Amino acid sequence: MSNVAVLHSYFRSSCSWRVRIALNYKQVQYTQKSVHLLNNGGEQHSDEYKSVNPMEQVPTLVIDGLTLTQSLPIMEYLEESRPDIHPLLPGDPKDRVRVRQIAEIINSGIQPVQNLSVLQAVGPERKMKWGHDAIHKGFVAIEDLLKAHSTGKYCIGDNVTIADICLVPQVYNASRFKVDMALFPTIARINSALEELPEFKKAHFTVQPDTPEELKKS
Amino acid sequence: MSNVAVLHSYFRSSCSWRVRIALNYKQVQYTQKSVHLLNNGGEQHSDEYKSVNPMEQVPTLVIDGLTLTQSLPIMEYLEESRPDIHPLLPGDPKDRVRVRQIAEIINSGIQPVQNLSVLQAVGPERKMKWGHDAIHKGFVAIEDLLKAHSTGKYCIGDNVTIADICLVPQVYNASRFKVDMALFPTIARINSALEELPEFKKAHFTVQPDTPEELKKS
Structure with missing residues (x-):
């Protein structure tokens, strides 16, 4: 597995934007693969992307050998897998x-x-x-x-x-x-x-x- | 604070239903206060209920001196505050x-x-x-x-x-x-x-x- 995570994302998608911020805080190296939500009838509906994310939504994060969707679970995962780097949740x-x-x-x-x-x-x-x-x-x-x-x-x-x-x-x-x-x-x-x-x-x-x-x- | 939790809920609301199941697993004693989503123009829109839940949605859970909304955060809270009773999340x-x-x-x-x-x-x-x-x-x-x-x-x-x-x-x-x-x-x-x-x-x-x-x- 590669050490560089891949974020399937769209620049203006708010859920992609959330994950980018979280990745920055967790000091995860990542590249972005653009999924244009409007061009070509919406690239999120392509067969290729549907095989990655059947909800036809961005983002999808490929990290640690996992393919993850849904921004909040992704952020909870980043928190639990990297607890020592800038905690994103308080303790209590x-x-x-x-x-x-x-x-x-x-x-x-x-x-x-x-x-x-x-x-x-x-x-x-x-x-x-x-x-x-x-x-x-x-x-x-x-x-x-x-x-x-x-x-x-x-x-x-x-x-x-x-x-x-x-x-x-x-x-x-x-x-x-x-x-x-x-x-x-x-x-x-x-x-x-x-x-x-x-x-x-x-x-x-x-x-x-x-x-x-x-x-x-x- | 009372030891009995109060769940503001509606029988058919799926988010209320989720919290009821979680409370049962966590062996929390609770009573329900009905918020009828259709009668009287929707009781969730009443001023009284809005002061409890400004999103005008069910459920709201009053527990441990806290007034909590949003079913997933409520379940995560039940898990974290009662970790020893039937864990609702795996360890890994x-x-x-x-x-x-x-x-x-x-x-x-x-x-x-x-x-x-x-x-x-x-x-x-x-x-x-x-x-x-x-x-x-x-x-x-x-x-x-x-x-x-x-x-x-x-x-x-x-x-x-x-x-x-x-x-x-x-x-x-x-x-x-x-x-x-x-x-x-x-x-x-x-x-x-x-x-x-x-x-x-x-x-x-x-x-x-x-x-x-x-x-x-x-």
């Missing part, structure tokens, strides 16, 4: 559940509901409002949790966790759906702090190998 | 990631896409096919994973895990959307074995305090 179960709760509000509560296939089904006239409302509602829940439990620099405490990793790509999606971030000052504050970190900068959708030239940050 | 990270992967395909890949709010947006003529297709696609992915990795009685090995707990309510939903289970023989076999277990029987939607009389199993 009562803090760990808060991290996972925020991550899961984004992962299952927001992201699938404002995903491409649902937006297409909802239709072109309604899709902006639909996406906006899904994100707004989830952010109300997260802002509440953060106000109750966040006393540090990031979502839970002063260390970057899986919750933070899910937050940043979701805040970018919020801007695409014109969610008013002034309503979510705690999320906005934490997001700004996270965006300054090198592990987040390196994972940003504007600097990936498959980022189109017009979106590339110089 | 390479097995744990398979358990979480199956659980997450259901939790974020299938369930939110065939959830009430999305079905309402998709519209009455298309909703049966939409729900069917979402479950069918997820089950193709799970059947593949099980064929590759399941060598025991249940999803991963011979012990009931979080993957199994997610599977049974989803198979019930599949029947409502007329998914052809003959296409998924491994899922069907495991589901049948699981349905015989007392912890699953006690959690079934037909025997809950808020199950309507006409659906109650005698």
